[in-house]
Amino acid sequence: xxxxxxxxxxxxxxxxxxxxxxxxxxxxxxxxxxxxxxxxxxxxxxxxxxxxxxxxxxxxxxxxxxxxxxxxxxxxxxxxxxxxxxxxxxxxxxxxxxxxxxxxxxxxxxxxxxxxxxxxxxxxxxxxxxxxxxxxxxxxxxxxxxxxxxxxxxxxxxxxxxxxxxxxxxxxxxxxxx
Amino acid sequence: xxxxxxxxxxxxxxxxxxxxxxxxxxxxxxxxxxxxxxxxxxxxxxxxxxxxxxxxxxxxxxxxxxxxxxxxxxxxxxxxxxxxxxxxxxxxxxxxxxxxxxxxxxxxxxxxxxxxxxxxxxxxxxxxxxxxxxxxxxxxxxxxxxxxxxxxxxxxxxxxxxxxxxxxxxxxxxxxxxxxxxxxxxxxxxxxxxxxxxxxxxxxxxxxxxxxxxxxxxxxxxxxxxxxxxxxxxxxxxxxxxxxxxxxxxxxxxxxxxxxxxxxxxxxxxxxxxxxxxxxxxxxxxxxxxxxxxxxxxxxxxxxxxxxxxxxxxxxxxxxxxxxxxxxxxxxxxxxxxxxxxxxxxxxxxxxxxxxxxxxxxxxxxxxxxxxxxxxxxxxxxxxxxxxxxxxxxxxxxxxxxxxxxxxxxxxxxxxxxxxxxxxxxxxxxxxxxxxxxxxxxxxxxxxxxxxxxxxxxxxxxxxxxxxxxxxxxxxxxxxxxxxxxxxxxxxxxxxxxxxxxxxxxxxxxxxxxxxxxxxxxxxxxxxxxxxxxxxxxxxxxxxxxxxxxxxxxxxxxxxxxxxxxxxxxxxxxxxxxxxxxxxxxxxxxxxxxxxxxxxxxxxxxxxxxxxxxxxxxxxxxxxxx
Numbered sequence: 143x144x145x146x147x148x149x150x151x152x153x154x155x156x157x158x159x160x161x162x163x164x165x166x167x168x169x170x171x172x173x174x175x176x177x178x179x180x181x182x183x184x185x186x187x188x189x190x191x192x193x194x195x196x197x198x199x200x201x202x203x204x205x206x207x208x209x210x211x212x213x214x215x216x217x218x219x220x221x222x223x224x225x226x227x228x229x230x231x232x233x234x235x236x237x238x239x240x241x242x243x244x245x246x247x248x249x250x251x252x253x254x255x256x257x258x259x260x261x262x263x264x265x266x267x268x269x270x271x272x273x274x275x276x277x278x279x280x281x282x283x284x285x286x287x288x289x290x291x292x293x294x295x296x297x298x299x300x301x302x303x304x305x306x307x308x309x310x311x312x313x314x315x316x317x318x319x320x
Numbered sequence: 321x322x323x324x325x326x327x328x329x330x331x332x333x334x335x336x337x338x339x340x341x342x343x344x345x346x347x348x349x350x351x352x353x354x355x356x357x358x359x360x361x362x363x364x365x366x367x368x369x370x371x372x373x374x375x376x377x378x379x380x381x382x383x384x385x386x387x388x389x390x391x392x393x394x395x396x397x398x399x400x401x402x403x404x405x406x407x408x409x410x411x412x413x414x415x416x417x418x419x420x421x422x423x424x425x426x427x428x429x430x431x432x433x434x435x436x437x438x439x440x441x442x443x444x445x446x447x448x449x450x451x452x453x454x455x456x457x458x459x460x461x462x463x464x465x466x467x468x469x470x471x472x473x474x475x476x477x478x479x480x481x482x483x484x485x486x487x488x489x490x491x492x493x494x495x496x497x498x499x500x501x502x503x504x505x506x507x508x509x510x511x512x513x514x515x516x517x518x519x520x521x522x523x524x525x526x527x528x529x530x531x532x533x534x535x536x537x538x539x540x541x542x543x544x545x546x547x548x549x550x551x552x553x554x555x556x557x558x559x560x561x562x563x564x565x566x567x568x569x570x571x572x573x574x575x576x577x578x579x580x581x582x583x584x585x586x587x588x589x590x591x592x593x594x595x596x597x598x599x600x601x602x603x604x605x606x607x608x609x610x611x612x613x614x615x616x617x618x619x620x621x622x623x624x625x626x627x628x629x630x631x632x633x634x635x636x637x638x639x640x641x642x643x644x645x646x647x648x649x650x651x652x653x654x655x656x657x658x659x660x661x662x663x664x665x666x667x668x669x670x671x672x673x674x675x676x677x678x679x680x681x682x683x684x685x686x687x688x689x690x691x692x693x694x695x696x697x698x699x700x701x702x703x704x705x706x707x708x709x710x711x712x713x714x715x716x717x718x719x720x721x722x723x724x725x726x727x728x729x730x731x732x733x734x735x736x737x738x739x740x741x742x743x744x745x746x747x748x749x750x751x752x753x754x755x756x757x758x759x760x761x762x763x764x765x766x767x768x769x770x771x772x773x774x775x776x777x778x779x780x781x782x783x784x785x786x787x788x789x790x791x792x793x794x795x796x797x798x799x800x801x802x803x804x805x806x807x808x809x810x811x812x813x814x815x816x817x818x819x820x821x822x823x824x825x826x827x828x829x830x831x832x833x834x835x836x837x838x839x840x841x842x843x844x845x846x847x848x849x850x851x852x853x854x855x856x857x858x859x860x861x862x863x864x865x866x867x868x869x870x871x872x873x874x875x876x877x878x879x880x881x882x883x884x885x886x887x888x889x890x891x892x893x894x895x896x897x898x899x900x901x902x903x904x905x906x907x908x909x910x911x912x913x914x915x916x917x918x919x920x921x922x923x924x925x926x927x928x929x930x931x932x933x934x935x936x937x938x939x940x941x942x943x944x945x946x
Contacts, residue, residue: 159379159386163362166383175362176897179382186385255385288359 144298145228148272148283150201154293155191157199161285161294162187168273168284171258183258188270189285189294190251201293203285204251204270206230212243212252212269220267226274234259237266330637330772332802334568334722338641341719347668349640350659354768366898367400373520382898392520400899401529402518404875407895408533409514411876414656415837416476416507416544417679418584422551423472425586425692429555430466434692436590439465440557444734448550452484468554472547478509483543485550488847492856493885497538500913502531502883504539511536526901534883534914541880546840548584552623556585559626559732559834561739561827565724566801568638570631571647573718575613576604576710578703579633579642580620581662582654583835587676587690587699588620591652592628594699600707607707617642618657619794622835625729634802635773635795636766636870643671646717650706654690655680657765657871670712674702727806729832731791733845739825744852754945755817757861758935759789761833761842761881764866764874766795767892770922773799775867775891778924779931780805784829786932787815791845794836795868805830839877843884853942858885858915861938863931867891867924878918885915887934889927893920 163175170178170185178185189203210230213221220236221243223229234257244252244267252269260266273283281287282296289295312319326339329351342349363369363379370390371377378390380399389395394402428434439445445464446456454467475483482503486494497503504510514536517523523532553559571577578595580588594600595612604612615633616624624630633642636657642648643665650672651662663684666673673685676698681687686705690698740746750756762780766772776799780790784805792800800806805813811822814829822829833841842864846857853859864881866874869892881888896902910917921927936946 158361159363160359160361162386163381163383164359167362175365175382176893179366179897180900184383186383288362 146296146298147206147228148203148286149295149297149299149302150203151293151295152200154291155199155201156291156293157191157193157197158290159191160288160290161189161201162191164284164288165189168276181258183256183263185258186253186255186268188251188268201285202249202251204230205249206270206272211246211248215242215246217242226272226277229272229274231271231274232267232269234266235261239264239266243267243269328771329768331774331777332722332772335638335641335772337719337721338568338638338644342641342644345644345668347644347665348661350637350661351768353661363898365893365895367403367895367902368396368898370394370399370403372402372518375520380898394524397526397899397901398524398529400896400902401526401533402523404894404896404902405514405518405529405533405536407872407875408536408879409511409518411872411874412536412540412544413511414873415540415548415876416511418656418837419507419544419546419548419551420476421584421586422548422555423469423476425555426465426551427469427473428692430462430464430469432462434695436692436695437555437586439554441554444550444558445554448554452487472551475543475547476507478506480505483507483539485542485546488844489542489884490847490850490856493850493858496856496914497883500531500534502535502538504535504543507539507543510539526899527905530902530905534879537876537879538883540876541840541843541884545837545877546844548837549834549840552585552837553732553734556589556623557627558734559730560735561728561730562629563726563728564625564629565631566634566727566798567722567724568633568642568645569720569722569724570613570615570633571642571645571720572610572613573647573715573720574610576607576609576611576706577613577615577648578706579615579617579648579651580624580653581617581639581651581658582677582680583619583623583656583837584654585620585623585627586695587652587654588616588624589628590690590695590699591702592624592630593696594703597700600700600703603704603707604710607710609707609710612703612706617651618798619835619837620654622794622797622832622838626732626832626834626838627730629729631724632798632801635798637768637772640665643669645720646714647720649709649713650674650702652676652702653680653682656873658682669717670709670714672705672709674705676702725802725804727801727832728808728828729806731827731831731833733841733848736831736845739827744848748849748852750817750821751861752944754939755787755821756789757787757817757939759791759862760931761791761793761839761862761864761886762800762830762867763793763796763836763839763864763877764869765871766799767868767870769892770868773802773868775922775924776800777803777805779865779867779927780830781813782925782928783931784810784814784818786928787817788931788935789818790830791833791842792830793833793839793842796866797832800830801832806832836873836877839881843881843886846884846886855942856885856915859938859942860885861935861942861944863887863889863934865889865891865927865931867922867927882910882916882918883914887916887919887931889919889921889930891922891924891927
């Protein structure tokens with residue numbers, strides 16, 4: 143079973159932020175944009191566009207590291223590996239908003255918001271969960287579906303590397319191939 | 321492209337079959353392009369993106385985390401209202417420009433500047449001229465035409481306090497518009513003012529923008545569109561009941577098939593004339609065809625169906641598929657609702673796309689420009705081009721699925737009054753007795769977001785069951801026609817009251833009122849009823865529904881209906897949900913402003929319930945049975 147992951151090609155990003163709005167929609171109660179914007183506790187995106195030199199946009203999301211610094215730092219054990227293979231998912235019931243995970247994360251992908259799935263709607267760590275519910279339903283992650291330029295794709299990372307290897311082979315022989 | 325279950329896309333088996341043919345031939349359709357666009361931009365769907373200035377473009381985050389204001393400081397309410405205002409301006413401008421072309425044609429007729437156009441309904445010319453205060457005694461037909469063209473031309477200026485046809489609305493409605501400051505003053509003026517107000521840093525309050533949007537829409541509904549309808553009747557004849565046919569199978573494999581598409585009868589009536597000319601028919605036969613077969617698409621198809629009984633091939637989502645039949649020599653277009661993809665698809669066949677309007681060029685099409693001096697000559701040129709193209713038709717690629725469906729058309733208000741014996745009394749009695757509980761305009765476009773024709777047909781079947789008379793226009797009328805609802809026999813599908821009235825008069829329960837500018841016949845009829853009963857339009861047991869709308873024009877029609885007091889159901893969500901203020905006004909607050917609101921309800925049965933509830937409320941308030 144090929145394990146796919148979200149591949150980010152920042153050079154293709156145009157900063158439209160569709161990934162952000164569809165990510166938030168996918169994590170809302172109603173999972174439909176028109177209803178989601180009216181929910182009491184508004185969902186939040188787990189992917190963010192950073193702004194770089196000359197306003198170049200950079201899509202930034204959780205890499206689901208292994209071992210994950212956030213998971214190792216999490217004292218209540220709220221960041222779990224057992225919800226979906228290969229993904230580090232925040233358990234909304236266990237997170238105590240201590241902030242250790244975001245301090246440990248080298249990529250700044252963890253933020254804190256009130257969440258409808260947290261008990262009492264309290265504020266907890268919000269980070270990419272790999273859209274595991276969508277994956278279970280046979281769908282690609284919401285950010286990937288939204289991206290029109292191919293900056294976000296859902297692929298087997300080793301297959302991506304194989305393509306890169308072949309591009310390198312062509313370049314090594316002095317022929318540029320895209 | 322991946323093969324899909326085409327049954328999901330349409331209720332029409334012929335359309336399914338043509339979608340299969342298009343797929344097999346590798347032809348991209350509107351449904352393919354929609355799929356490639358999905359998911360659409362969430363910001364734009366909510367009305368929360370703005371490209372009005374280059375301090376932006378901006379977006380507002382509806383999930384509360386990102387920016388809550390554009391660079392200029394506009395919040396969600398302002399952003400949504402400005403975008404909506406421009407939609408209404410664009411839609412109204414389109415209808416009104418169509419009306420303007422008819423004013424100019426009438427003026428040319430009056431000045432003797434055109435041999436191609438004349439007055440077919442002199443009685444209506446006189447009647448409308450007198451209605452608007454022109455003293456016709458001593459004026460011949462040309463003089464009346466000049467005077468009416470001058471008066472209505474003034475509607476397009478900024479010299480008036482109110483448009484000419486506003487006088488048709490009930491006094492209560494006019495007083496309300498005056499009180500709100502939304503009485504339309506000038507057709508071009510209101511559109512220009514909306515473009516001004518929506519510039520950065522002008523109107524920055526949602527309610528103010530929306531009131532002006534209402535005014536813009538009224539300048540369309542009681543202005544540009546109404547002028548288009550009345551002058552088209554005067555120049556081309558007032559429609560009277562007639563039978564014709566509809567569906568793709570009106571195309572004939574043994575004839576030269578010409579389709580007209582677009583809007584203004586200024587072009588389609590000329591083509592209708594040209595195809596009947598003996599020398600053209602002779603040329604067609606010399607080319608090996610049995611004759612020349614003219615059929616219509618969309619609004620201009622509605623126009624020549626209502627007046628000339630010319631059959632219709634289909635509605636908006638069928639325009640590409642008409643080419644895919646392989647049997648069409650030429651599609652002649654003027655303006656509005658013509659998909660640029662027709663050029664690409666035509667290039668896969670022998671079909672010629674002919675553009676006729678200086679305002680509507682299509683890259684890759686053949687441009688044969690019509691004006692008041694050359695219209696008939698150009699029409700013949702177009703027909704000759706189609707005859708020449710016939711030789712390139714590949715008979716192996718021809719497939720015309722399905723069968724033509726009979727329908728009745730031609731129900732102008734004049735025709736309705738004539739059918740009722742010259743007065744509205746029989747209709748009013750039918751309404752007061754409850755035989756006809758109310759009337760609904762089921763109107764508007766197709767949209768690939770809605771299963772083709774399912775919204776219109778689903779709603780109308782339910783309404784007529786509940787003894788509610790349906791008046792239709794545009795693509796909705798075509799949908800009803802293809803589903804067999806526009807023949808007198810369809811009275812069997814209606815409730816007992818409506819059925820009895822239809823059978824007594826020999827009319828269907830779904831009356832064809834015309835093209836989309838002819839929605840003004842419906843507001844005019846509402847006005848006549850309201851005036852007879854001494855009430856306002858918002859007191860009548862009426863409603864409107866646009867279950868599959870797509871265009872800015874439709875948004876303008878919906879708004880002028882609501883601003884005139886008619887409850888209007890939309891089957892597709894408008895891009896306003898990003899603002900709670902605007903949404904709240906649209907579906908609730910406007911009741912206190914105009915006595916009517918919008919509702920958004922894609923499910924046809926639930927839409928029927930909403931309309932039924934409105935009709936019930938209004939009937940009870942008038943002291944009638946629910």
